[in-house]
Amino acid sequence: AIQMTQSPSSLSASVGDRVTITCRASQGIRNDLGWYQQKPGKAPKLLISATSSLQSGVPSRFSGSGSGTDFTLTINSLQPEDFATYYCLEEYNYPRTFGQGTKVEIK
């Protein structure tokens, strides 16, 4: 199975900050990576598919980049509603593997 290493595991940031979260795959996965946001007590929500395709309704301050083994989620100008936990998911093959998650907290 492909291993996904996500970092950092948590971060503190202020409203208006730019935040970057990374995921590294143990082998090349082309651009088959998604990013998900989860708020406490809620189901995960798909933000970005195929590395950089923003889902309908997701604010443009979210963006994704990368290819092969290294991927990045960037949140520009962090908003209060963005404080949540973020997960990457390799979508290259089965079994699927999530990253460990990054909790974005208010500084």
Next chain:
Amino acid sequence: EVQLVESGGGLVKPGGSLRLSCAVSGFTFSSCGMNWVRQAPGKGLEWVSYISSGSSYIYYADSVKGRFTISRDNAKNSLYLQMNSLRAEDTAVYYCAREDFGGNSFDYWGQGTLVTVSS
């Protein structure tokens, strides 16, 4: 409106069995691959199982292989997860999630159902 609604969770003793269901509406169920994903209390997301639209392809995480069985009834717009030989480490919220059309992402999720394995 796309909806996925899980049911069947509850408290079960170690070694016991439970069957989860996911009732879907708002899309052509028979055209979509489906997944189960779980989340242990305070932990991250763990993919559990996948079934293709026509049930031809089925995959499991190593942690549940041989104990869990995924199935679907396209006529009833329903997805299932039969869980046998349950262990304490299977305690989690279980989500069903749709694989998006023509892609690989999980674009719609249910609200989850809690399974607690404890004596």
